[in-house]
Amino acid sequence: MSLKLIEVVAPVSIEANIRKLATEHDCVISYYKGVPLEDDHAVFFLLTNADGRQAIIDDLQSLLGTSTKARITILPVDTTLPHVEVGGSNDSREELYYKMRQGARPDLNYLTLTLLSTIVALVGLIQNNVAVVVGAMVIAPLLGPNLAFAFGTSLGDKEMMSRAFLTAFGGIALAVGGSALMGYVWHETPDSQELMLRTQIDLGSLALAAASGMAGVLSLTSGLSMTLVGVMVAVALLPPAAALGFLLGRGEFMLAYGALLLLVSNVVCVNLSGLLVFFAKGIRPRRWFERRMAIPFLLSGIGVWATLLILLVFVIDIRSVS
Structure with missing residues (x-):
């Protein structure tokens, strides 16, 4: 606004x-x-x-x-009279901070929505039903903690980084664990194209995750609705997590390895692209000494995520050849 x-x-x-x-x-x-x-x-x-x-x-x-x-x-402010010329739509650092803290809260609603969206997504994967998988993405709350971690890194906010990391890790662990339990009790591994697609990874998958992270930050900083962007990020994270857990529960370890690669690659791309967009948008701490202290966090974050991405590209290249 x-x-x-x-x-x-x-x-x-x-x-x-x-x-x-x-x-x-x-x-x-x-x-x-x-x-x-x-x-x-x-x-x-x-x-x-x-x-x-x-x-x-x-x-x-x-x-x-x-x-x-x-x-x-x-x-x-929705409108004012007489009308005035308005420029772009950008939220301030303080408004973003409030949104990020809300998105990084590991409360009961977050855990419940993660579990429910995992169940719905897994049913869609098993039944080879794209519509059900997409429906699960609408309620998956995985956008918040991932962007909050990138935001905390850009500000050098260790408390927000810790909270966001634990929330994101807890959500993904819950998705994998719940799916593994369903896989263990399931009678057989289904012949589902949607499930098998989450065991395959290529550069297109990395581009999707990177675009999702960038779109999420741009929507966030512009004060626009993040619902559709949240769906994009959930598409990149939740189905691979559900497929990973289900295949582990079924004992299909080679297929689970492919799902793990896809999940890790998407997490890396979402966080790296989000951090780069926050940096490009000029998100900095207010005080000069806080900005100085935040620089090592920013550079380390970019360096770690970029290094992991390069290693993953190398692993994906080897896997595609073999």
Whole structure:
């Protein structure tokens, strides 16, 4: 959403500074002071468009650093009259941080949706039913933790990285474990083309996963709906995980190896492409020393994921020849 209303609770003593910021930043469409509050504070409102919004939010945070009662609230605006020209649609770093924390929560809903989507996807794979497999992708919540890990890496946020990693790993482990149990109790390995496709990997599979990761970050940073993009990422991650678990449960270890390669390759591509897009979009910490501390995380993340991708391409090439 292009237009956002920034609501600022701040000491009255810095009203002139806030007004100065509003006049200096071109993204501010209008500015006005609201009602006074207790303890010599007041509410200030700044209507902004996307271009340059991050800069004024950063300046406001620096300005309000000494006040314990100050608060900045960012509100979406559907329209305003008279109409104004709006630029692109980009969410600020703080809005992205809130979304990422929500997506990286390993709560009961996440685990339940992962298990249910795995069951639906596995039924579709066994029955060779594409529609059922795609239907499972709609409810699979695997986009959030993977993008949250890339986002945390770009900011050097170890807490978010740890939470996102555990959430993503837990979801994939649940999908593999649940599928393995179903494979163990299943009477035979089905003759399903959809299932066998998840044991095959080529460069096209890598391109799909990379495109999914890039689309996910672009949709996220633009404030657009991520539902369809979440389906793309789920297509790259959930069916291989379900196929891997099912084939392990059936004792089909060679076929399971192909599904494992596909799953690992897709995870690497989604995270690497997401991290690169966050970097290209200029997602950085606000303070200079935080930016300096985040550089090793960013470079290490890109290096590790890129190295793994090169190794996987090498393994895939050998596997295709043999």
